[in-house]
Amino acid sequence: MxxxxxxxxxxxxxxxxxxxxxxxxxxxxxxxxxxxxxxxxxxxxxxxxxxxxxxxxxxxxxxxxxxxxxxxxxxxxxxxxxxxxxxxxxxxxxxxxxxxxxxxxxxxxxxxxxxxxxxxxxxDLTKPAEGKARIRFVNLSPDGGTFNLAINGQPTDLFTNKAFKEYSTFETIDAADKVTFNIKNSTTSAIETTLADIKIENGKIYTIYAKGLKSTADQTKFGVAIFTHK
Structure with missing residues (x-):
């Protein structure tokens, strides 16, 4: 590898x-x-x-x-x-x-x-091609339901139908100064939460994960996070 x-x-x-x-x-x-x-x-x-x-x-x-x-x-x-x-x-x-x-x-x-x-x-830490990054999605919200991950403005969702504890493979996307990711309800396509204006750097590898609970309003409430593999 x-x-x-x-x-x-x-x-x-x-x-x-x-x-x-x-x-x-x-x-x-x-x-x-x-x-x-x-x-x-x-x-x-x-x-x-x-x-x-x-x-x-x-x-x-x-x-x-x-x-x-x-x-x-x-x-x-x-x-x-x-x-x-x-x-x-x-x-x-x-x-x-x-x-x-x-x-x-x-x-x-x-x-x-x-x-x-x-x-x-x-x-999978295979190095992305020049001008590219690699990204994965994991659903870690126990009561969130099933989600898609989409890049705002793109016609096709990047990952689909991920239930709690399910995760995607890593896929290649373009590096960019500002990328907005939408977590969407897999059934209705409604946007559940958004990760806005994220800088996606050339050659980096990322995981985005849905987190928290829809049933709470404190710091454990439903949301989305991203991290770089390092």
Whole structure:
């Protein structure tokens, strides 16, 4: 798989360490398989959360709704993931998930607190062509229904019929200084929410996700967010 320069940087420090170790006197040394892991708080709760990988804390103290941890180096293979409330040692969800070597992953913490769960999605980080970017859509609104993602002014929706926890592949779009994305009801085509005047940069890779609850009016209310894979 052709990977972007950004993604290659995920493994640069590890590769250097492995090269140094391979020259050591330990002839039994075996290379360590590494994956890239990004973590996104998409659970519509006002609680701050902690995410652990094999009992090691992987998130910041202020990991709140909408927060994202950029790619971390994680050992490949079957890993144990836990999520807790900040300041608590009680796991709200424990799950074994598998990371393949030299791939990047987005780990979304999703659903209401009482039903909290993980959604692990492999990231295709193939570098876009010149003048292009790549984008994916994920529906993470538990009560939002089924959505399309459209670029304002385009005759055809970019992605269609994505129910809760469903996600698209990455598709190529033109880089531009201002792009407006519309989240549309898949049945009626009505615009549910909009992400306006977003700069889409040449060579970058993005995920847009529907988030929050239609049934609330606080900071967990229904909306849309975008992040860059880095």
């Amino acid at each position: 052709k990977i972007s320069t950004t993604y290659k940087a995920i493994f640069a420090a590890v590769t250097l360490s492995l090269a140094l170790l391979s020259c050591s006197k330990n002839s039994d040394y075996q290379p360590i398989d590494i994956s890239g892991l990004s973590i996104i708080h998409a659970s519509p709760t006002t609680e701050k959360l902690n995410v652990y990988v094999d009992n090691n804390l992987a998130t910041l103290n202020e990991f709140s709704f909408g927060s994202k941890v950029d790619y971390l180096n994680a050992y490949s293979g079957s890993r144990k993931f836990d999520v807790t409330k900040s300041g608590s040692n009680t796991s709200l969800k424990t799950q074994q998930l598998t990371l393949e070597p030299q791939f990047g992953y987005s780990l979304f913490v999703i659903d209401k607190l009482e039903n909290i769960q993980f959604l692990l999605v492999k990231d």
